[in-house]
Amino acid sequence: xxxxxxxxxxxxxxxxAGYAFLYLPLVIVVVYSFNDSRLNxxxxxxxxxxxxxxxxxxxxQTAAANSLIIASxxxxxxxxxxxxxxxxxxxYKTRLLPLLVLTPIAIPEILMGVSLLIFFVLLNFSLGLVxxxxxxxxxxxxxxxxxxxxxxxxxxxxxxxxxxxCGASPWQTFRYITLPLIMPGVIAGALxxxxxxxxxxxxxxxxxxxxxxxxxxQIYSMIKIAVTPEVNAVSTLLMLLTLILIxxxxxxxxxxxxxxxxxx
Amino acid sequence: MMIKRCVAVLLCLAALPALAKDTLNLYNWxxxxxxxxxxxxxxxxxxxxxxxxxxxxxxxxxxxxAGAKGYDILVPTSNAMQSLIKxxxxxxxxxxxxxxxxxxxxxxxxxxxxxGNKFSVPYAMSTTILGYNAEKMxxxxxxxxxxxxxxxxxxxxxVKRRVTVLDSSNELFAAALKYLGYSxxxxxxxxxxxxxxxxxxxKPYWAAFNASSYIKELTVGNIxxxxxxxxxxxxxxxxxQAAGRKFSILQGMPKEGAVLAVDNMVIHKDAPRPDLALLFxxxxxxxxxxxxxxxxxxxxxxxxxxxxxxxxxxLKNPAIFPDAAVQAKLEQLKDLTSAQRKLRGKMWTEIKAxx
Numbered sequence: 047x048x049x050x051x052x053x054x055x056x057x058x059x060x061x062x063a064g065y066a067f068l069y070l071p072l073v074i075v076v077v078y079s080f081n082d083s084r085l086n087x088x089x090x091x092x093x094x095x096x097x098x099x100x101x102x103x104x105x106x107q108t109a110a111a112n113s114l115i116i117a118s119x120x121x122x123x124x125x126x127x128x129x130x131x132x133x134x135x136x137x138y139k140t141r142l143l144p145l146l147v148l149t150p151i152a153i154p155e156i157l158m159g160v161s162l163l164i165f166f167v168l169l170n171f172s173l174g175l176v177x178x179x180x181x182x183x184x185x186x187x188x189x190x191x192x193x194x195x196x197x198x199x200x201x202x203x204x205x206x207x208x209x210x211x212c213g214a215s216p217w218q219t220f221r222y223i224t225l226p227l228i229m230p231g232v233i234a235g236a237l238x239x240x241x242x243x244x245x246x247x248x249x250x251x252x253x254x255x256x257x258x259x260x261x262x263x264q265i266y267s268m269i270k271i272a273v274t275p276e277v278n279a280v281s282t283l284l285m286l287l288t289l290i291l292i293x294x295x296x297x298x299x300x301x302x303x304x305x306x307x308x309x310x
Numbered sequence: 311m312m313i314k315r316c317v318a319v320l321l322c323l324a325a326l327p328a329l330a331k332d333t334l335n336l337y338n339w340x341x342x343x344x345x346x347x348x349x350x351x352x353x354x355x356x357x358x359x360x361x362x363x364x365x366x367x368x369x370x371x372x373x374x375x376a377g378a379k380g381y382d383i384l385v386p387t388s389n390a391m392q393s394l395i396k397x398x399x400x401x402x403x404x405x406x407x408x409x410x411x412x413x414x415x416x417x418x419x420x421x422x423x424x425x426g427n428k429f430s431v432p433y434a435m436s437t438t439i440l441g442y443n444a445e446k447m448x449x450x451x452x453x454x455x456x457x458x459x460x461x462x463x464x465x466x467x468x469v470k471r472r473v474t475v476l477d478s479s480n481e482l483f484a485a486a487l488k489y490l491g492y493s494x495x496x497x498x499x500x501x502x503x504x505x506x507x508x509x510x511x512x513k514p515y516w517a518a519f520n521a522s523s524y525i526k527e528l529t530v531g532n533i534x535x536x537x538x539x540x541x542x543x544x545x546x547x548x549x550x551q552a553a554g555r556k557f558s559i560l561q562g563m564p565k566e567g568a569v570l571a572v573d574n575m576v577i578h579k580d581a582p583r584p585d586l587a588l589l590f591x592x593x594x595x596x597x598x599x600x601x602x603x604x605x606x607x608x609x610x611x612x613x614x615x616x617x618x619x620x621x622x623x624x625l626k627n628p629a630i631f632p633d634a635a636v637q638a639k640l641e642q643l644k645d646l647t648s649a650q651r652k653l654r655g656k657m658w659t660e661i662k663a664x665x
Contacts, residue, residue, distance in 0.1 A: 084549055090553070168377075
């Protein structure tokens with residue numbers, strides 16, 4: 047504690063640098079979306095042209111809409127399944143279950159992409175939004191399960207026992223005691239699934255069929271011919287949406303961004 | 311009950327693409343067909359064109375090799391097309407439905423990549439050439455019609471760290487081999503060694519191996535000379551003019567010759583609509599439609615009927631429409647055998663690691 051001021055200054059600087067590293071690229075993306083030049087190179091002047099162009103670019107809009115639909119469905123379904131998996135992993139401490147649930151996280155994406163494609167082809171399942179959504183659900187479940195299990199292990203188990211003593215059925219115990227307690231974990235898992243899904247390229251590339259484009263696929267195919275600021279514009283809009291989602295999530299569950307509040 | 315309903319909904323969704331009628335699925339490079347061309351075809355065939363994009367032939371090959379289907383038309387480069395033919399991935403085309411096939415310059419027909427054009431029709435092409443900042447090169451008094459300018463230290467001295475070359479072993483070796491007077495498809499190990507030495511000697515003068523952002527670097531003015539694709543260099547100049555730069559970016563066709571890449575329209579073996587695919591092929595073989603792409607991105611055009619629709623300034627550009635002498639020195643890259651690929655890979659690693 048003697049060297050508190052010096053250390054604190056150092057800490058602040060480190061924190062500042064860390065945040066700058068995280069957020070500056072995002073700020074640059076937003077700033078250049080208003081730049082009056084096709085090149086992301088220097089500031090020329092303010093314009094809303096790229097947003098106007100985006101409004102007329104059906105392809106980019108379809109891609110963005112597809113990405114949003116897939117991410118919403120994937121996060122919703124994988125949150126439900128992942129929460130169930132997390133609870134099961136916590137309650138039944140077998141060795142096999144975590145292995146089964148968590149393997150998709152450890153498998154290299156490219157392997158998962160190729161094997162899913164081969165699987166879909168084998169089933170004669172037509173590739174499209176549905177196959178992409180299913181693939182995303184498959185790799186998101188593990189992430190949700192991990193977060194939920196971590197939340198559960200911080201939970202006071204006497205609470206569920208007390209509920210059972212008071213005559214609550216297993217379902218009631220889960221619905222009224224366990225679920226509210228692990229809600230921050232569930233929401234965090236859902237947000238994570240949403241982000242993972244919306245920016246996934248590798249698995250999407252393999253499981254998307256003819257005519258299915260998502261935002262990452264669209265942007266990647268543009269890299270060869272220089273990415274236009276329309277990409278910045280659509281990214282800015284998506285960031286805005288994510289920001290709104292986080293704000294809503296914290297409103298719904300105020301303790302989301304604070305950890306283990308109820309343990310204190 | 312719930313689960314059953316979910317499954318039912320899922321199955322319906324999965325079946326949807328099959329219900330949507332009259333759609334042509336085009337698996338293409340991004341920005342490789344003019345939007346007005348697509349619109350006109352949609353009106354003519356009363357169908358919808360759905361495009362999906364790839365940015366590399368390998369992407370296309372990987373995806374199809376894993377069994378993806380649903381695509382009608384693909385637009386692979388010749389050597390990738392050859393692998394597709396070998397892999398039995400393509401459907402032979404019925405040439406009686408292609409009344410406009412006569413428009414294609416015979417120079418691009420019946421190549422060794424697809425003898426007799428059983429599976430393919432040429433679509434558009436590009437060359438791998440020099441791109442340069444016209445003002446800077448003039449100021450420095452450097453030639454722009456020879457590979458020497460990116461390989462010979464005598465010239466490189468003057469543009470040190472202002473040059474980029476493509477980050478592609480095939481393209482760079484081809485340029486080096488051409489400069490040395492060999493064929494781009496030369497497979498003699500000794501000649502490869504010479505090329506590798508040439509590249510190693512020049513490497514300290516280069517700013518980077520760059521295959522993705524060199525368009526921007528040229529436009530911004532950081533880089534004055536590149537080894538790159540003719541379409542990209544064309545785009546760089548458009549960008550530079552649009553951004554009001556005081557210099558122009560020009561294309562330089564080396565007198566030693568260069569790599570030619572021809573992209574071809576082919577039909578996938580599992581094409582849901584081979585009939586529409588043939589209609590589309592014939593449509594794209596019409597001079598006007600083919601010309602629109604050249605006017606948009608400055609691509610080379612194998613269609614003799616297209617010439618009259620192409621902007622005059624493009625026709626005068628020797629990098630897009632080379633004269634017969636240069637034409638004779640252009641070569642399409644062939645696939646390497648796996649042993650050759652291994653050797654090339656080893657040499658490439660050594661080049662990358664050398665200082």
